[in-house]
Amino acid sequence: MFQAKKILSVLATVAVSMSLAACGGSNSTGTASASADKHANDNASCTNKVVHASAEKVTVWAWYPGFQKIVDHFNQTHSNVQVCWNNGGQGGSEYTRFQNTIKAGKGAPDVIQLEYEAMPQFVAGKQKYLVDLADYGMKAYKSDYTAGAWNSVTFGSSSSIYAVPVDAGPFVMYVNQAVFDKYGIKVPTTWAEFEQAGKDLKAKGYTGKLTNWQTDGTAVNIALFAQKSAQVYKYTASDPTKVGIDFNQTSVKQVLKYW
Structure with a gap:
């Protein structure tokens, strides 16, 4: 500069998405799958305060400046699920950390903030490191988004959705x-x-x-x-x-x- x-x-003002990471490892098809273990994140390290310690925890990596306020509000208003948030670094530094967890086979967050242009590297191949949200009802919300935002998280597929669009500019x-x-x-x-x-x-x-x-x-x-x-x-x-x-x-x- x-x-x-x-x-x-x-x-x-880059486009950003939230996506489920491969917290449950891979299934027999080599595709990321969600974990059913409600205690998988009991010992996770959180930047924010977890209000209900005994509740199931969802780990999140995100760098939005105001994200902690959102997380704190959620944790204060929900007792059955708590968000365990960490700032994984903005852009490239977070992606490097994510790649390291993938290589290690452990440590990936349940939810991760990614820029649209960074997402293909985690799904472009036979083994995918992002969970297909179509299996969890995300298709029902297609009409809530512009065609450009939607296409950015489906990669030309009519059957798979790898993220929830949250920002574009x-x-x-x-x-x-x-x-x-x-x-x-x-x-x-x-x-x-x-x-x-x-x-x-x-x-x-x-x-x-x-x-x-x-x-x-x-x-x-x-x-x-x-x-x-x-x-x-x-x-x-x-x-x-x-x-x-x-x-x-x-x-x-x-x-x-x-x-």
């Missing part, structure tokens, strides 16, 4: 209007104007940075590719062993050449 003089920055840019006003530059509304604004600011003596581009910013880059109508990944839950990856497209090359 560039330092404080950066005046336009990308905010990734666009990529946006914040503008430091004072800088543009100081140098008499119009705030850009197209990529061509964006590029020219950077050149004009520099020509007028501005020593800061217009923005930054992360070479490893996968979610941002995929969004930029999609804006150019590029589909770099192809995957369907009905044929999980075949994953299409195509970055050798004209529109992808145009985006990378621009940046």
Whole structure:
């Protein structure tokens, strides 16, 4: 990231989902299954306070800032089930922890918060590490969600649902209007104007940075590719062993050449 003089920055309000993890291991088909053991989490370590210690506990990993308030409210108003919450780290750090529990065969949470683009790595294969919620009545709630949110948790399948969509949002840019006003530059509304604004600011003596581009910013880059109508990944839950990856497209090359 560039330092404080950066005046336009990308905010990734990424899509997030909640999904059951493989708390019960795998069944004979190599697919994650839910555990029926009500005492499986009796000794789980919780960041939050468990109000009813003798109640069945559900372990949750999530990084929402206000998640603890939600958990505390639930635990105070329910006596038969308690939520044992931990902040597993945001994004990649949580996924690494989850991968480690999968490899170890123990320690995975019952419920985990995942970004939409991160979910396929846990279900793309013969062995799936997320429970199919279609078996638990989730299909009945399809009409509550937009088609995009629903498709993001079904991966092209009409029979399987791997998560509950809880959030979605666009990529946006914040503008430091004072800088543009100081140098008499119009705030850009197209990529061509964006590029020219950077050149004009520099020509007028501005020593800061217009923005930054992360070479490893996968979610941002995929969004930029999609804006150019590029589909770099192809995957369907009905044929999980075949994953299409195509970055050798004209529109992808145009985006990378621009940046």
